[in-house]
Amino acid sequence: MLDERVTVHVQTGRNGYDVRVGAGGIDELTVLLPRLAPAHRYVVIADDRVASIHGEYLLGVLARTNRKVDLLTFPSGETYKSRETWSDLSDRMTSSGVGRDAAVLAFGGGVAGDLGGFVAATYMRGLPVVQVPTTLLAMIDSSVGGKTGVDTPAGKNLIGAFLQPRLVVADTNLLRTLPAAELRAGLAEAIKHGAIADAAYFDWISDSVEAILACERAAVARLVARSVEIKADVVGKDETESGPRKMLNFGHTIGHAVESLSEFRLLHGEAIAIGMVLEARLGERLGVTEPGTTERLAEVFSRVGLPTELAEDLPHHGILEATRSDKKARQGKVEYSLIERIGRASPASGTWALPVEDALVLAALEVHPAR
């Protein structure tokens, strides 16, 4: 059904960029970089784990551009998506003489993409960035749309900038070395894409969980391409998240709070799987979401092997408080981007996000065994 490699175009403002999806895409960088992100020097930013697995291969490809190439690494893990790491990477670039004629390649999962993107966005007031995601989550979500940033002690992504990449290369070959847990977690975002925008895609994922988790080439290519299309479509309509883009936040208000309270023991995808189930439940109670939607979501997450309820040992009382520090809080009220049914986000009268009273959120949280 799909060719080996697919290009999805993301339209943003006057410009746009391509996302190349398919097996072996990294090899194309030799040709694509000089054309789409010409520079005299390329700085690859990756965590040490990705660098040790794929660094040598990428550097070999980049060597063929005949440009100076630097590989800057940072320790693996969400806790390093910080201002300190950002500061350190920037200083290492300054001291090795990286100038404005350089471009950054953010190579890795969501952390490398957000962090590398933010380094690029702020180094000498902005270098071009190319996103080369290595995880499913990064391929279908964080690498597309131009969000970059770091966490602070007060919350996730509180500091950042919008910087649309010049190019995204999603080489699905890289998924074969991805830990199974990360593949599962990435699927949560793909399921979200189906849930907010494409019921047929939701059903297809539901039917193809095994093929996807087995990394079957065609299944994975179709998954990444369709998710990128959905994300590109939404982002193209609303580059800086003033309206419809908010639909991508389905599951994320509670999801971010859960992720943060778990102190990042939960993967992002695991946290937002829980978030989607709870927000669907909230939506059903509010009369926004079609009855039965929560069940369908929980069912597919279970099949993937993702959690659907809050863990017993999580401080539930802290969740409401954690949602408040979220960027989605507005005028003191926390906002939720809900769905009407599988395949359709709730426009919420054009705002694409609904402020919800605390009491209702608490009720949705407390359906499982009380404590």
Place this chain on the structure above:
Amino acid sequence: MLDERVTVHVQTGRNGYDVRVGAGGIDELTVLLPRLAPAHRYVVIADDRVASIHGEYLLGVLARTNRKVDLLTFPSGETYKSRETWSDLSDRMTSSGVGRDAAVLAFGGGVAGDLGGFVAATYMRGLPVVQVPTTLLAMIDSSVGGKTGVDTPAGKNLIGAFLQPRLVVADTNLLRTLPAAELRAGLAEAIKHGAIADAAYFDWISDSVEAILACERAAVARLVARSVEIKADVVGKDETESGPRKMLNFGHTIGHAVESLSEFRLLHGEAIAIGMVLEARLGERLGVTEPGTTERLAEVFSRVGLPTELAEDLPHHGILEATRSDKKARQGKVEYSLIERIGRASPASGTWALPVEDALVLAALEVHPAR
């Protein structure tokens, strides 16, 4: 010749913004803010010195918008234009619950403008910013054009972002409380505007030094308005400094190095006055700049009371090295944006900046007593 208040429009991409120049402009914020930077909350960022002189007045004006207003201050001085101050301001905003529905007012000189602008550019991936400059330098230079950022130990403005303000209000009444040294230093940039783009303006400044330094209303209004026009014109042609905008860097390659080596004992305007004289001398030696230009620049700077030569105690040998960490270094060669004559920048074959050999720069530096 000029009305009391003048509006200069700055065109950037699809959008643009107004710079309101004139006495009493701050009072207009009550009307202009809700229209041009609507927000539910305004965060004023100012250094403690400006806050103590003008803070109360500004807060009184802002109170009439019926919005929540916060005043966040930081210690006065260029050394506080740092990632640490930026981080601290951002954290204070987070902890007081500032959300995405807020806007920032950067209130003060260049440091407050750059720092406040960078906080705005990166807080939750970007809040709108309004620039309310209080120094001559900030009114005619840093508040217009969207450059924001902080210094790092390796150099000035190495970290930053482009964020065009929604509005700039240059209230020339504020200049009356400005220390004389800062007024003189600000004039250096105005003279630069004449030198790169408008010989008649250069001559007018030269003839009006006394009236300007005495803060005569008409003279100051004309000065600010014409300089903003020139800057707006250049910036409008080249928002992100890929070409003609570089002409604004005349005097700045050496100027930044001198400023940095002086450990900021020299004001920015003082340093770039020296930079312009030395770069004019360099230009004359290269055959780019009309003979006699250096003299004319030195003459007007002397009349203003600005330095025109390197101080004896400055480590001259360090200047070349300091220029290298400048953002204007490209492929290892340091670039200079020179002028052909008073009133005309050198296009340098369309690049607006010329890479110059070290030996020639050294020769230009060493005309004064050798050591």
